[in-house]
Amino acid sequence: MQVKHLLLIAILALTAACSSKDVVDENLSETELYQQAQTDLDNHSYTSAIANLKALESRYPFGRYAEQAQLELIYAYYKNVEPEASRSAAERFIRLHPQHPNVDYAYYLKGLASFDQDRGLLARFLPLDMTKRDPGAARDSYNEFAQLTSRYPTSRYAPDAKQRMIHLRNLLAAYEIHVAHYYLTRQAYVAAANRGRYVVENFQETPAVGDGLAVMTEAYQRLTLDELAATSLETLKLNYPEHPSLVDGQFVPLEEEADTRSWLAKATLGLIETDTPLPPGETRASQDVVRQYEDAEEQIPDELKSTTPDQASDADGKKKGRSWFSYMTFGLFD
Template sequence: MPVNKLLLIAALALIAACSSKTVIDENLTENELYAQAQEDLGSSRYSTAIEKLKALESRYPFGRYAEQAQLELIYAYFKSVEPEAARAAADRFIRLHPQHPSVDYAYYIKGLSSFEQDRGLISRFIPLDMTKRDPGAARDSFNEFAQLTSRSPNSRYAPDAKARMIYLRNLLAAYEVHAGDYYLKRKAYVAAANRGRYIVENFQGTPAVGDGLAIMTEAYHHLGMQDLKQTSLDALKLNYPEHPSLDGGEFKVTYKQKEERSWLYRNTVGLFDNAAPLPPGQTRASQDVIQQYEDAEEAIPGELKEGLQGEEEKERSWFSYLTFGLFD
């Protein structure tokens, strides 16, 4: 069977599964409804389990399984890859039962939902660099795990949460390094220096601190701030003597400027400093167009250019000029 037909069948099956709604017998007792929900969870039928757990909570809000159903609902949403729903269910449980013995579980699944949110279906099969993606979910996950470890330091979930926090902190620091490199490449040296300083001040203990010092050193080098450059370089040499930006103790500039900029250009991002005054009636845009035309003209092969020059030497009538030579 062709692959496109298989994909079509799979898509239709998925749509049918999503559109179908579980019909729950209204005569089921609380025990029966909870038992069926547990059976669905055990068989990985999470969508069906969600419907039954919601029905259990709505039909028996003060029953013996009401609070447990809320906890199971958080887990069912998480396993069905609905991170926003899982986090909402966890928030609701924490708000309703802040002193519940299992409230640490709600915090843990909430943090785990944010942790897995960035690691979607595609990233599980395609090797994506997570440090270059939007860190919003990673930052949320770190904060949620931090709440768990601070509120319940002896929780059974605390060790795993702490391990994930170390990973997330390194990931967030690496993202800041990518941002600093981007600013260096764009010659936004003040922003690059600020980003490097932010890494050094807020991510101590991560491998990215050396990169932050290197970003600061290079940014201050381009800005001509020799004292700040030397301070950053000394810290880099002292703490990270094997950093890739150092070659025999000397700093290697990664992004070299094409031309020397004046102090006015560096401090005003080029707004008030031009290489040469513009001729009357010209703008930078018009100069760029002229330069593009000249570059294109130089790229014309010699033999073709000679033919064009021969054509230009011919006398042209006013009609030829008006019609751009279409009817010559």
């Protein structure tokens, strides 16, 4: 049998094993279902635990273990790497039991599910920079931990939630800086300056504030807004004198200015320059419009440039006004 056939059989067997559902004995009592679910959780058999907990909730919705089963179902989904199911189960528990003594645990698990949502298989085994990925789940996790700490400040889970919030806040600030540097490379200096200012204003006490000031300084310098650039630079020097953009007290842009030369100029190393450098505030498109206007103006005949029907003069050099008949006939009978 060829190797590819063995691989195909192995894949099919694995798929069948993953897709198989645990069958729950219909004769189990409420207590037996709960004990079986606890055994599954202790043995890390989370798929089986989920099946038993769901069966317990559906068969005995008003039993003594119903609310506890809903709580442990949130945990089982979380441990089974099903973040969306875990968050949904937590939201359902909070909606049904807002005054439950352990509702803070539901808030905490909901935040944990969002916290680990971006940490997939690749992120666990490869050195990926999480600050360069979409921060949607991180923002959700921060907001959910914030709800926990504000509503239940004395909860046993509040200290850990606060520490995770600090990490998430740093991550969100670093993401904004990555976006700002992308804008700098694309010569979108206004957008870069806005991102840098957003970090400075909304993420105080994070390591990214210095980077935000550096981005603002660089963007304002590119825009020739000297006063704003000087203010940002002075603030950077005062608060972050060891920032990488400061070399011997002088600001050094971290992003090189984009090369706007044509491909011919780049290929010939500047020996053949097809375009002159752009003045500040101008673009190639605006220069093309001006050039088209000048070309069209040069093609106007000289006699039309010197006199027009409205500016015709008589023999004495005085301008003659057009009659109403001339206006009505658009000058056809002048």
